[in-house]
């Protein structure tokens with residue numbers, strides 16, 4: 669039978685905390701390239717983005733996100749970018765200010781339509 673000690677519990681808690689705060693860094697490998705948004709032509713800057721939920725549950729959102737605001741910051745939903753991320757995780761990626769504006773406007777309109 670496995671003996672559970674205080675030390676093993678603390679180690680497990682620390683490992684869990686470390687994995688929760690882990691950031692997938694997509695920006696650092698490209699930091700010398702000053703990437704531009706392919707939609708807006710604007711030079712982007714790295715930001716931390718939270719990963720929450722699935723985009724497939726919002727009708728039309730994944731296609732619109734890819735076409736109109738592929739590099740927004742704030743919160744990203746799985747399925748709207750070229751790869752999936754750990755749910756509840758964080759991603760450090762390049763963000764375009766114009767994509768941010770378009771993203772915010774889309775959500776504002778979406779929320780208004782639902783009222």
Ligand SMILES: [Zn+2]
Pocket residue numbers: 705706707708709710737738739764765766767768
């Ligand atoms: Zn953009």
